[in-house]
Amino acid sequence: MTTQTNSTSCCTPAGTCGTGGQADVQGGVTTVYKVTGMTCGHCEGAISQEVSAIPGVTSVKAVAATGLVTVTSTGALDDEAVRAAVDEAGYELAGRA
Secondary structure, eight states, rough: OOOOOOOOOOOOTTSSSOOOOOHHHHHOOEEEEEEEEHHHHHHHHHHHHHHHTTTTEEEEEEEEEOOOEEEESSSSOHHHHEEEEEEEETTTEEEEE
16 A cells, blocks of 8 residues: 655755754755864754854754754855854854755
């Protein structure tokens, strides 16, 4: 038996999932960045806290194991603002993933 699922997915092209899929459906922008120097949960939290403070950011998911930071925002982000936030947290933005 085949089960049909809802065609709206909460998964991003980067392969991350969340229950906040509505933001993406309503026009949110998801951008994935590569950050160097993350090694643990504390690193993830520090980066998430700083990047979350950027106006328009609605969610941040940092993963130390991959070095990826997925940012969802209400519009396009200024990469230099993201770079400054990551720098403030004590890490280095390598660029978009």
